[in-house]
Amino acid sequence: MRDERQGCAGIFLAASGAVVAVLAWAPRARVSVDGGFEGMHRDLSVLYVDLPLIAAGGALVPLAAWLLTLRALRRPWLSAVIAASALALGIWGLLSWWTPYQRTEFMG
Template sequence: MQEEGQGCAGILLAAVGAVTAVLAWAPKARVSVHGGFEGMHRDLSVLYVDLPLIAAGGALVPLAAWLLALRASRRPWLAAAFAVGALGLGVWGLLSWWTPYERPEFMG
């Protein structure tokens, strides 16, 4: 019974990680979806390339950290704290590293 609870916690942690990563990523991707000034910078590839990668990374990073910490310590609360820390570091890295491509303004 305890293993089922840990499995459910892992799935819940992966879902929370994916949602958190996508919500943190969305404001930076907004300019690519809306196009900025007069729609000049519209690039919808962020929706079918970047969005699935961000969601997968947001799900897999805390899940992997949780599994590694759970295997090493056998304490679910410590593994959950480690996974939340990994998610926080992952979101921080995403926000500091990822910037959507913006084409240069037409100078004519």
């Protein structure tokens, strides 16, 4: 019974991590999707390249942190806190590093 609950907790951490990472990424990617002024800067590669990578990273980072600390510490609540902290640090790193390419507006 305990292993089943821990497995469900791992799945929940992975799913919530993926959702939170995509929601944190979406406002910055909006410029590439809608194209800015007159759609001149549209770059839909953020949807088929960046989006799957962001979702996978958001799912795998907290799951890996949770699995690594669960076996070592044997305290599920502490492992969940460490996994949430790893997700927060991962999202902070993503938002401080990743910015979609934006060409300058033509003023002519």
